[in-house]
Amino acid sequence: MRSPRPAASLTDVLDRHLKWVTLGPAVIVFVVLTAFPLANLFLMAASSIRFEQAEEIWTFALWDNFRRLAGDEVFHIALWNTAYFAVVAVAIEMVLGLGLAILVASLNSFKGVTRTVLIIPVLMPPVAIGSMWSLMYGHDFGVFNQIVTGLGFQPINWLGSVDLALYSVIILDVWHWTPFVFLILFAGVEGLPKEVIEAARIDGARNRDLVFKVIIPLMWPAIAVALLFRTILAFKVFDQVFLLTSGGPGTATEVVSLHLYKVFFMQNELGYGAMLSLAIIAATIAFLAVGHRAAAAVGRR
Amino acid sequence: MPKSKLVAVMATTALAGALVANAAAQDSFLDVGQQEPITILINSSPWYNGFENVVALYEEQTGNVVNLEVTPFDGMLEKARSAVRSGGTSPLDLLNINGTNTVEFYEGGFLQPLKDIDPDFEVPPEVLGLDDAGCWDEEKKFRICETGKLMGYAPNGNVQLLYYRGDVLEEKGLEVPVTFDDVLANCKVLHNPPDAYGYLQRGQKGDSIYYDFMAYLLAYGGSIEKDPANGDFTVTINSPEAKAALDKYIEVGRTCGPENYATLGQGDLIQLMQTGKGMQGHAVVAAFPNFDNPQKSAVVGKIDAAPLPRATPDGQPGVAIGSWVFAIPKNASEEGKKGAIAFSKWFLTYEAQYAYAEGGGIPVRTDVFASDLKDREEFRWMPAYLEEIEYGKQLLGYTEGPAVNQILGLRLNQALIGELSAGAALNRAAEDLEELFQRNGRKTGRLEPLPE
Numbered sequence: 001m002r003s004p005r006p007a008a009s010l011t012d013v014l015d016r017h018l019k020w021v022t023l024g025p026a027v028i029v030f031v032v033l034t035a036f037p038l039a040n041l042f043l044m045a046a047s048s049i050r051f052e053q054a055e056e057i058w059t060f061a062l063w064d065n066f067r068r069l070a071g072d073e074v075f076h077i078a079l080w081n082t083a084y085f086a087v088v089a090v091a092i093e094m095v096l097g098l099g100l101a102i103l104v105a106s107l108n109s110f111k112g113v114t115r116t117v118l119i120i121p122v123l124m125p126p127v128a129i130g131s132m133w134s135l136m137y138g139h140d141f142g143v144f145n146q147i148v149t150g151l152g153f154q155p156i157n158w159l160g161s162v163d164l165a166l167y168s169v170i171i172l173d174v175w176h177w178t179p180f181v182f183l184i185l186f187a188g189v190e191g192l193p194k195e196v197i198e199a200a201r202i203d204g205a206r207n208r209d210l211v212f213k214v215i216i217p218l219m220w221p222a223i224a225v226a227l228l229f230r231t232i233l234a235f236k237v238f239d240q241v242f243l244l245t246s247g248g249p250g251t252a253t254e255v256v257s258l259h260l261y262k263v264f265f266m267q268n269e270l271g272y273g274a275m276l277s278l279a280i281i282a283a284t285i286a287f288l289a290v291g292h293r294a295a296a297a298v299g300r301r
Numbered sequence: 302m303p304k305s306k307l308v309a310v311m312a313t314t315a316l317a318g319a320l321v322a323n324a325a326a327q328d329s330f331l332d333v334g335q336q337e338p339i340t341i342l343i344n345s346s347p348w349y350n351g352f353e354n355v356v357a358l359y360e361e362q363t364g365n366v367v368n369l370e371v372t373p374f375d376g377m378l379e380k381a382r383s384a385v386r387s388g389g390t391s392p393l394d395l396l397n398i399n400g401t402n403t404v405e406f407y408e409g410g411f412l413q414p415l416k417d418i419d420p421d422f423e424v425p426p427e428v429l430g431l432d433d434a435g436c437w438d439e440e441k442k443f444r445i446c447e448t449g450k451l452m453g454y455a456p457n458g459n460v461q462l463l464y465y466r467g468d469v470l471e472e473k474g475l476e477v478p479v480t481f482d483d484v485l486a487n488c489k490v491l492h493n494p495p496d497a498y499g500y501l502q503r504g505q506k507g508d509s510i511y512y513d514f515m516a517y518l519l520a521y522g523g524s525i526e527k528d529p530a531n532g533d534f535t536v537t538i539n540s541p542e543a544k545a546a547l548d549k550y551i552e553v554g555r556t557c558g559p560e561n562y563a564t565l566g567q568g569d570l571i572q573l574m575q576t577g578k579g580m581q582g583h584a585v586v587a588a589f590p591n592f593d594n595p596q597k598s599a600v601v602g603k604i605d606a607a608p609l610p611r612a613t614p615d616g617q618p619g620v621a622i623g624s625w626v627f628a629i630p631k632n633a634s635e636e637g638k639k640g641a642i643a644f645s646k647w648f649l650t651y652e653a654q655y656a657y658a659e660g661g662g663i664p665v666r667t668d669v670f671a672s673d674l675k676d677r678e679e680f681r682w683m684p685a686y687l688e689e690i691e692y693g694k695q696l697l698g699y700t701e702g703p704a705v706n707q708i709l710g711l712r713l714n715q716a717l718i719g720e721l722s723a724g725a726a727l728n729r730a731a732e733d734l735e736e737l738f739q740r741n742g743r744k745t746g747r748l749e750p751l752p753e
Contacts, residue, residue: 050409051409052410054410054411055410064740140495140569140576141572159564160560160561245506246505246506247507248506248563249563249564249717250711251715265379
C-alpha cells in the first residue's frame, strides 16, 4: 500500500509557478489599464453608438466609419497641420533645448538658479499658459502689439491671420516645451564623462569641435529620448490650440486632437470619434517610424 | 422709564418688526415646504451672479439647502453627461443644459418629464416658452410643446441685442440703426481703427460665428433646413437669401470690425465695448451688465440697446434664441427630484424672477419685463428685449444640431477670411449637411448650387 502523497506546501506551489506569480500583477495592470480600454476603443471604432431610454445602443458600422474617415476633409487638413506643427515646433525646441543645456552646463556659477528659472514654463498649467498667451497675443490690448505699435508699426494680427496663426501657436509651444527638452538634455550633458571632454581639450579641440564631435555624439541617447517624447506630445497638441484659436481662422490651426474633441465630445459621435482616435495613434506611430528610419539612415551615412 | 427697560422695549419692537417684515416677505413668495438639499449644475456665465443671489434668497426664505455646482461653460456638457450616463444615482438634481445639446438628453431618455414627477407642475403662462425649448416629442424626435412632453424650462432667455454708444450717435447726429444698411452708413462715420470700431460681431470659428450670423440669416429670410419639425430635412442653407445674408455679414465684419474680425470672440467683443472702442455691435443680452459695471467699464451708462437690425425697414429682426434648459435627470434621487421641482416652482414665480433680474439675471417672465424694472437705468435693455423676443426662434431642435453648428461654424468662417467665396462656402455647407442628414436616414436633399 502506497503512502499518501504529502500535500504540496505553499512554498512548493510558489516555486513551481514563480514566473506566473511574479508576472501576475503586471499582467492584471496591463489587461485592466491597457488591453481592455484598447479593445473597447477598437470595438467602438467599428460601431455607431447612440442612446435610447438611457441605454447604449451599439450597431456595427466599421465600413461606414472607414468611409467617413477617408472622406473627412477637415481630418486630412488637421493631420497635415499637426505633422507640420510637430516637425517645426520640435525641431526648434530640440535646437534651443540642446543649446541651453550645453550653455547652462558650462556655467561655473548660478547653474542651479538658471536651471530652475528656465524650467518654470513647463511647470505652469496649460490652461494658465493658454489664457496668458491669448491675452498677450490680443489684437487691441495685447502686450506684443503694444510693443509693435510702440515701435511705430501697425498691430499684427497674431491669431487672426491665416498665414500667421499656426506660427503663433508654434511660438507658444516652443516657449512652453523647450524647458522640457532642456531638462532632459541638461541631465545628459551633466552625465557625460568629464575625462573624455578633458582629453579632447588637451588634444586641441576647439569649442565648436567639442560640441559637434564629442558632446552631441555622446548625448545621442538623451537626444533620442527627448525627441521621442516631444514628438509624441506635439502630435497630441490640444490645449494651446483650443485656447488660442479653436482651430481657426478657417482650418489654419485645426489639429487632429481638436478635431477629435469636436467629433467625440461636442457632436457626441462616439463611434466615429473612436475611429479618429485610432487613426491618430496610427499616424503618430507612422510618423515616428519614418523619423526613426530617417535618423538611422543619417546615422549610417 | 429705566434705561434697561427702554432697551428691552426697543429690542422687542425691532424683533417684532423684523418678524413682521420677514413674514410679509415670506407671504409674497411661494411656500414650497421643507425639502431635502439639492444640487444644481450651473454655468459661470455673465448672468451667474443673478442666479446665485436668487438661490441665496430661496435658501433664506424656505430654509431649504441648494448646492451649486458652478462650472465653466466648456465643462457643463461633460458634467451633465457623466451625471446621467454613469449609472447609479445622479449627484446632480437639476441640470442646466445648453439649448443646442438638449436634444441629446431628451432623445437619450436621460431626463424625467416634469409632470411625471409632479402632475401638478405647470410653467406659468407668463413664462417665456422660448420657442418650445423645454419640450420633446419622442415620436417626431423634435422639440415641440404642442404634441410633446415638458422636459424642462429655460432659466434665462438669452437673445442678442443691438448695442450702440448712445452718446456718440447723438453727438454725431446719427440715428439708431434699423437695418444692416443703416449699420453700414453709421459705420462710415464712426469707424476709425484702432481707436473706434464701427460695428462688432463675433467671427470666431465655431459656435460664435454660427450664432452671430443667425442674426443676418433669419433677418434675410434664410434658413438652414426646410421643415425639420415635420421631417423634411432638405438643406436650404445655399439659398439666395442665405447668400445675401452672408454677403452682408462679411461686408459688415470686414469694413466695420477690427483687423481680427475673423477670430473675434465674446470676451473680445465685450472688452472692446467696455473700453469704449466699440461704437455699435450685437451681443447676447447677458453681456449688458458688463457695460454698466464701473469696475470693468469705461463707458458706464453710455451704451444703449435696441432690437437687432433687419434686412429692410419693414422686415423682422433675426432673433435666434440661445437659451439654457433646466431639467431633472431620470436617475436623480426621489428626494432630489421633489426638491428640484419645489425649487423650480419657486424660481418661476414673479417675485423670484423679479429678484433674479435685480441680481443681474435675465428673467423669463414677461410681467417682470413689463414691471417698473424697465424704467430703471440699469434695465434700459428690457424694452428692446421684449420687442425682440416675439420674433425669437429656437434653431437646431434635432439630434444633428451640434454637428450642424460645427459645420456652419467652419464654412462661414472660411467665407469670412476669404478661404472660400460666400457662394462656395454655402454650397460646401449644404453638401456637408446633406451628407450628415443622409447618414442619419433623414429625408433630405439640397437646393441647386449657388454660383461660386
